Amino acid sequence: MxxxxxxxxxxxxxxxxxxxxxxxxxxxxxxxxxxxxxxxxxxxxxxxxxxxxxxxxxxxxxxxxxxxxxxxxxxxxxxxxxxxxxxxxxxxxxxxxxxxxxxxxxxxxxxxxxxxxxxxxxxxxxxxxxxxxxxxxxxxxxxxxxxxxxxxxxxxxxxxxxxxxxxxxxxxxxxxxxxxxxxxxxxxxxxxxxxxxxxxxxxxxxxxxxxxxxxxxxxxALWTRPKSEITEAQYAEFYRHTAHSFDSPWLTLHARVEGKIEYTSLLFVPSAKPLDLFHPDRKHCVRLYVRRVFITESCEEVLPAYLRFLRGIIDSEDLPLNISREMLQHNPILAKIRAGVTKRVLNELQKKADSDPEDYTTFWNNFGAVLKEGLYEDSDQRDPILKLARFRSTAGEGLVSLADYVGRMKPGQDAIYYITGDSTEAVARSPQLEGFAARGVEVLLLTDPVDEFWVPAVGLFEGKAFKSVTRGGADLDRIEAPAGETKKSEPPAAGIDNLIALFRLTLKDAVKDVRLSQRLTDSPVCLVADEGDMDIHLERLLKQHRQIEAGAKRVLEINPAHPLVASLAKRIGDNGHGDEVAEAAWLLLDQARIVEGETLPDPAAFSRRLSDVLRRSMAA
Known part of the structure; x- marks a missing residue:
């Protein structure tokens, strides 16, 4: 050649x-x-x-x-x-x-x-x-x-x-x-x-x-030396060697376990998020050794997938040197090592969360979305992971734990409210939050795709159910208003029942129902999922990945206190305005769809209706 x-x-x-x-x-x-x-x-x-x-x-x-x-x-x-x-x-x-x-x-x-x-x-x-x-x-x-x-x-x-x-x-x-x-x-x-x-x-x-x-x-082998003889610089260089990375470890975990089974683990949490963390072909990066002999650099059985951000080595004294891939998959010794290492890692993360919450925020921002996968993949470790979990919320800029949230729940509140979406900024602007904000009720802002799956799998935290603010009735009437404020109990505007009836007749099969809203204070309308139906954001994700073809119809909620809604209710009794109100129903539905980030089914019709409304307003 x-x-x-x-x-x-x-x-x-x-x-x-x-x-x-x-x-x-x-x-x-x-x-x-x-x-x-x-x-x-x-x-x-x-x-x-x-x-x-x-x-x-x-x-x-x-x-x-x-x-x-x-x-x-x-x-x-x-x-x-x-x-x-x-x-x-x-x-x-x-x-x-x-x-x-x-x-x-x-x-x-x-x-x-x-x-x-x-x-x-x-x-x-x-x-x-x-x-x-x-x-x-x-x-x-x-x-x-x-x-x-x-x-x-x-x-x-x-x-x-x-x-x-x-x-x-x-x-x-x-x-x-x-x-x-x-x-x-x-x-x-x-x-x-x-x-x-x-x-x-x-x-x-x-x-x-x-x-x-x-x-x-x-x-x-560095991991065989006593911890007291190893410097931070030596740990850092070993991390870079095993991870093939240039950053420094955020956390170093070096432990030797002796007893029925013996093994040494030297694991690192990176300080920077690897670019392939969510890639479909991602692999574990913890190397398996048996009595200092390298076995494999990517052993899926040695750690659960939700700890795939870890780097380092595990060295067993008990596994056979000639162990094969098939034997690794069903080996009881490796299963015990996996359980022991997982528990130790979660315990050390909890210590870090307790001792240095600000630094723990760095870890969570990098790897929280991965760790949350364990909430539905690993029921045995669900409670420790829930305690480690941190979230953005409507309470402020920082991260909150579920314990923080429950400790701040309002009198009469019996659920942990959350909203899911593509970004914190987008969900924070959602009209579905208005009623909760008016009553000072905190809402978790969940923006990782995994949130759609672990929440229904977990169901409860300390006896409190998780409830999406975009699904079913908001039950806000049972929650006490902030001190110095009283909840408004003004009667609906005259004609509101007729307006809802006309909206139902006009929109027909485009929505599941039209109802008065408890959750709206500033916006005229919003879309919500009916109780028992799939959450709006989850449905959108599944459609994007072609897991479902068509979603459930949504409920259009109307804010009876909004000036526009009150004006439409008044007009419905005036002769000659029925068609205009019907057109407004479609415009308001499309407005609600836009706010939810959905694609309009008929953009041309929306444009025509909007032009007609603007023309009439200019001529008035």
Whole structure:
């Protein structure tokens, strides 16, 4: 096979352009990334060798080697891990095969500071080499194969792949350094970088000097060391290694469990929200080890899906080393580890919520929408998650807990009221909130799609039912008005019953019913779901995802105290105005639809009616 020329994936080319222009303030992170990748390659081969010992028979001792050549101005990072063949090189070094890539690239702005933050969330791995190198050469031979391969690129849109003579398995990355990057040819600087970033790597990192090899890291798994001997900086670098991220952990959880089952967990909550958190192809990012041997980097059985924001490792003393994917799915030991770790994580989050509510807000804004998935997925942990949950509400700008809400409930109030929608700003303007605001009744503003599903699954909190303000009767008459105010009990305007009858006759099948409203104080009309029908926002979500074709008809509620409604009620008794009132019924229905964010079924008819009303008002 001759040399092949390939173009980089579009996302890679854009990323390389930013990386190559030295976006990072500390370029030394490239070495951390390449050593981390080399360590991962060794971990993967160690696991394969459990069932295929022939793969490592000739060279069983895993290691990463650094060597600098001042004359050639090259730095080489080599490993004796699993290696890559032709297809691996093209796939792994030509694309970013990671969920969230499109979202990542779509958010890049060209502003260095903003894009740095994004890349910090996404990670760049191998491509960080181009921060310091004008050309990168990779030679590799996959374990169990005889043919080696060479990959070369200058990071400018294309790369070449060709066969090569490679003596042994593993990967060798040679960086041809740019002018001005001589610090990475200095042995002392390489030692400092490894000590800072990669001391925790659980295999030897060797530096070749004058033909001799020197181990320059501790070469022991960080999670096996006593907590008292681990610094915050070491924890942070281990987090970046496992998460392939550039931020610092918001919370570090390091625990060893002994008893019937033994395991160690070293888990981190990121301080920034990963871009692929809600991607359909998202994977867990907690690595599973068995007695310090890497098993898998994405074990869905080790943690529930609603904790997928966690990064780090779990190391079991009891699982068999040769455990398969099928065995993981039904293993009782792993089920117990999962239950224990989940409980510990939720307990630690509660401690954080209690001790530092302001900092906890940062966590909730990043991961609250994910954690709430546990409210309908995990009934065993529902109560702890409910206590951790925080919400926006009509009470103010900050977040509130359900305990806060219940403690502020008004005399006569027996439900936790909420409204769902696409954004806090949109739902806060909803006319359905008017009556609640007039009585000082707090309403939770729920804007995550998951809210539509956990609320009916939970049903109650401390004996109080959750009730949507957009469904059924509002029951506001039973709630006491604020001190100094009395609830109005003025009789409806004359003719209001006739107006409702005409609206019902006019709108016919367009609505389920037309009723007087308790919840409106300023707006003339609003749409609500009848008691027992699907919530309006949930129905809209399901329609968008084509889960349902048609929704239930809505109830049009009329505010009898609104001047427009009173005027229409008066006019209905005047000869010659019946048609105008009927036209107003359709206009008001369309107005209610617009406020709800719905698409008008007949925009042309709405436009015509509105033009007629404006024409008549101008002629009056």
């Amino acid at each position: 001759q040399e092949e020329k390939h173009g980089f994936q579009a996302e890679v080319s854009r990323l390389l352009d930013i990386v190559a222009h030295s976006l990072y303030s500390d370029k030394t992170v490239f070495l951390r990334e390449l050593i981390s990748n080399a360590s991962d390659a060794c971990d993967r081969l160690r696991y394969l060798s459990l069932t295929q010992p022939e793969l490592t028979a000739s060279d069983p001792n895993f290691r990463v080697t650094l060597s600098a050549d001042r004359a050639a101005r090259t730095l080489t990072i080599a490993d004796n891990g699993i290696g890559m063949n032709h297809d691996d090189l093209v796939e792994n070094l030509g694309t970013i095969a990671r969920s969230g890539t499109s979202a990542f690239v779509g958010q890049m702005t060209g502003d260095a500071a903003k894009d740095l933050a994004l890349i910090g969330q996404f990670g760049v791995g191998f491509y960080s080499a181009f921060m310091v190198a004008e050309r990168v050469e990779v030679t590799s031979r996959k374990a169990g194969e005889d043919q080696g391969w060479r990959w070369i690129s200058e990071g400018k849109g294309e790369f070449t792949v060709a066969p090569a003579e490679v003596e042994s398995r593993g990967t060798r990355i040679t960086l041809h350094l740019r002018e001005g990057e001589d610090e990475f040819l200095d042995s002392n600087q390489l030692r400092r970088v490894v000590t800072k970033y990669s001391d925790h790597i659980a295999l030897p990192i060797l530096l070749i000097e004058n033909g001799k090899e020197h181990t320059i890291n501790a070469a022991s």
